[in-house]
Amino acid sequence: MVAAPTSIEEASRLLAGLEPEQPVRIVGEGTNQEPVVAGSLELRTTGLDWIDARVDDLTVAVGAGVRLSELNAVLAEARLRIALDPVADGTVGAMVATSAHGAMVWRYGGVRDLVIGATLLLADGTVAHSGGHVIKNVAGYDLAKLVCGARGRIALVGEVVLRAHPRPQAERGVLVASGPAELRTLLEVSLAERVEPVAIDWLAASTEALVVFEGTERGVEAQSERLERVLRAHGIAATELDAARLDAERTARAAFRVPREGVVLRLAGRASRMLAWLERTTAPPGISFASYPGAGLVDVVADPGGAEALPALLDDARREGAVGEVRRAEGVDDAVGFGLVDRFAHPLVTRLADELDPERRFR
Ligand SMILES: Cc1cc2nc3c(=O)[nH]c(=O)nc-3n(C[C@H](O)[C@H](O)[C@H](O)COP(=O)(O)OP(=O)(O)OC[C@H]3O[C@@H](n4cnc5c(N)ncnc54)[C@H](O)[C@@H]3O)c2cc1C
Structure with missing residues (x-):
């Protein structure tokens, strides 16, 4: 059995009308499913597909079934983005349900730091809202945080409101030859030497760390040169990557994960x-x-x-x-x-x- 509601109300009616013991399997793009419980109703979220961006407030309300890449394509028109980089391009609902993020978590925080509101549906169809288009929302209980990483065990995520960030003008990748010991040096250098990467991503198999800088063209160039110089003084090799090699590195790392x-x-x-x-x-x-x-x-x-x-x-x-x-x-x-x-x-x-x-x- 498959159901694909297209609104919060429809999803609520659907859940409220099910037999109490009917298992429900929530599916976004379906790329990261758990083993299937026999007789489950497959509830697809891809019909929950709206995007309501408030550019001036740096916030966006988005239906759970929208893919992160689709959301970012819309935000790019306003030079904004969601500063999360999970390795697979899944739905926003799944990203929240699995608290999925990537290497930029170091600079921008994880999903729970960027989710400022949510509309949730409990198993009996009850709809619960919390937060909204307000970045520093101090009023009331922050329900949205409750479902970050709960993998759909507690509620169906119907809609989330996310905080958006300005898109950087430029980015630069540097590949650093690094086993665990060099990784320690790289981290110490990053904290002490005024180099400020947005991401460090280490792969044991290749013994290389990918370091990413963002900012203005001149800024990223200065930062990556500085990192190379400082690491060289520690006897550690580092190579700047052009855009194509940076993409290739990211793809290889995503495939590994x-x-x-x-x-x-x-x-x-x-x-x-x-x-x-x-x-x-x-x-x-x-x-x-x-x-x-x-x-x-x-x-x-x-x-x-x-x-x-x-x-x-x-x-x-x-x-x-x-x-x-x-x-x-x-x-x-x-x-x-x-x-x-x-x-x-x-x-x-x-x-x-x-x-x-x-x-x-x-x-
Ligand atoms: C525990 C866990 C942690 C993960 N952490 C990361 C990470 O840090 N970085 C990363 O890149 N990837 C991570 N992933 C993988 C990540 O889930 C997928 O890359 C991506 O989010 C899948 O998108 P999808 O739409 O295909 O999800 P699906 O395969 O459709 O669903 C993934 C899971 O989320 C649940 N789910 C989906 N939509 C909703 C919803 N609207 N409401 C409630 N539950 C829902 C599903 O039931 C399923 O359990 C993690 C996966 C899991 C299980």
């Missing part, structure tokens, strides 16, 4: 301790690491054969104070997939889901 098959586990902790963990940890066979080091995030990417080593790795990372969640489980047995997702499910989300969705419709 969204593998066709295998499990992606995201670890998050204090930046200094996650770096220490990377320095002392050798990846087991079939597993590789990627990191947004300034934000304390490490992605552990396992091919299907390597997935069994993940619980032990997570336990080890917990000693550094890390928390973890499974972002993707493709090409592994459903039981393994469910097992991993449940093992890492946040207990608070489970408790809230018990309260707000007692029939576990949204599972």
Whole structure:
């Protein structure tokens, strides 16, 4: 069964009219689905497709089914953008539901920092609004934050209001030869030497960090030259990238983080301790690491054969104070997939889901 409501009201009526035990599987573009519960109603969000930009307020209200690239194309006409760079071009609703962001999280914060309002639908069809086109909204409870990263367990995200940022005039990428030790130097230099990248993205497999600067043409040039000079003094090689090579690097890194098959586990902790963990940890066979080091995030990417080593790795990372969640489980047995997702499910989300969705419709 498939349903594709085109308005909040229609989605609300649909949910209110279902049998209490009817499982519902929320689908945006469907690129990052969990194992399917038998007999689920597939609720597609792609009909929730409106964009209401308030350029003067730097805010935009957007239906959950709009893809981030579509939203950014509309905002580009006003020289604005949403400063989030998740690696796959999914729907805005899924981006909020999975709290998906990319390397720019270091400069701009994550989804929860840029969501300033939401319209949610509970499993029984109840509609709840919070926030709006006001960036510093101090009045009332901030419901929108409740669903960031809850993966649709608590509510269907119908609409979100996002904060927009001005588009930079120019950007520049620098590739830095870097194992974990050089990564530490790169971070220290970035904090101490007045170089201010918007993003640092490290791949263990290539032993290279991609550093991105944004600003004016002259500004990004000066910043990247300064970084190269400072790193050279530490014996670390760095190469400036032209636009085509920067694109190619981003594509390769996205492909690594969204593998066709295998499990992606995201670890998050204090930046200094996650770096220490990377320095002392050798990846087991079939597993590789990627990191947004300034934000304390490490992605552990396992091919299907390597997935069994993940619980032990997570336990080890917990000693550094890390928390973890499974972002993707493709090409592994459903039981393994469910097992991993449940093992890492946040207990608070489970408790809230018990309260707000007692029939576990949204599972
Ligand atoms: C726990 C987790 C963390 C992730 N973190 C990142 C990240 O940091 N960076 C990154 O680039 N990618 C991340 N991803 C991948 C990211 O979800 C996808 O790249 C992208 O958002 C998928 O878009 P989609 O429309 O295809 O989503 P879908 O595959 O359609 O849905 C993805 C998940 O979100 C739920 N969902 C979708 N729409 C809604 C809605 N409107 N309301 C409620 N729930 C909804 C779905 O039920 C499903 O569980 C993460 C995925 C997961 C599961």
